Amino acid sequence: MESPQYVQISMAAAKALGYSPNTFRRNSFLRGLNLLVTYDQLCSARCAYCGLNRARDVEAPGRTFIRVQWPTYAVDDIIERLNNDGGQLRRVCVGMITHPRAFDDTNAIIRRFRTETGRPVSALISPTAIRDPKRLVETRQAGADIATVAVDAATPELFDLYRGQGVRGPHHWDLFWETVEEIGRIFGRGKAGVHLVVGLGETEQQMVATIQRAYDLGAATHLFSFFPEAGTAMEHHPQPTYGHYRRVQLARYLVNKGLGRCEQMAFDDQGRIVDFGVDHTVLEESIQFGEPFMTSGCPGADGRVACNRPFGNEKAGRPIRNYAFEPEIEDIALIRYQLKDYVSFGDGRR
Secondary structure, eight states: OOTTTEEEEOHHHHHHTTSSOOOOGGGOOOOEEEEEEOOSSOOSOOOTTOTTOTTOOSOGGGOOBTTBOOOEEEHHHHHHHHTTSTTOOOEEEEEOOSOTTHHHHHHHHHHHHHHHHOOOEEEEEOHHHHSOGGGHHHHHHHTOSEEEEEEEOSSHHHHHHHHSGGGTOOOOHHHHHHHHHHHHHHHOTTOEEEEEEETSSOOHHHHHHHHHHHHHTTEEEEEEEOOOOTTSTTTTOOOOOHHHHHHHHHHHHHHHTTSOOGGGSEEOTTSOEEEOOSOHHHHHHHHHHOGGGBOOOOBOTTSSBSOOOTTTTOOTTSOOSSBSSOOOHHHHHHHHHHHTOOOOOTTOOO
16 A cells, blocks of 8 residues: 555544544644655655654564654545545645655655645655655646645754754755755745754754744744654653743744744743743734744645644643643643743643
């Protein structure tokens, strides 16, 4: 069961399409269909934190990616179910792994979903698998209107440590950013995306500087909170504290909305944000609105985030990191407390 005839889908997508019981915490709903190309030969990368790492020490039934299992289904059946979902799923994202066939198969899958469902389609690109970023014109011609790159790490040193030479992996920092720039040229400003994982060892200042770099290249940034996958080299690495994550979320929102810039913010001697560099009214309205703390991802046709990945970063019983819905009054009160929390705990519970 390999691509392009088959794909893996997130557990949330399996619920939304009726493959599994459709139950989500706090009555949230998935709005974006996440797909991943799949092969008998696993991803050739060795990223230290990734559930798809071919060197991961875990049996196949226990393999997860971004915390959950990704079951495999036929593309034909997924398209049929998507066309009967009543419009709940507003965007499709087709993700690559680092595999020789991944680029061509991703484009073939994008073409099918675009032409047979009419939904907007994003492509999650593996620069290492295509080598030449100019080939992304083929992805645009296949029907994708947005392309994203999972840079993940905020600094070249962390990238090399966890994705490159540090793990004998094939990825290169410069190629990933060259690909982001090429997406901007081929797809247009605002049509490029950069995934970043908060909590790999960077300071808040380093992460905000990378968010600013992406914005200046015309790319939106989508945040993930590090989650330790069992059997990976980083299975005992702590999650970022809630204070750390909340401040980066708010800074990302201000930068991506053009309301603030990294160089206008102030940081302490540990690289933590102590001043967001914007007017008090702007800051208060941003926090009260709650949008900075909602899942960041590609939008649907209505301009709202479609890739909302309900509870992709959360454990049951723990406070929410990425809200898949508008935070309520009680949520905003907790967020305000977390924003002011500069105390570091190893397990990232606060």
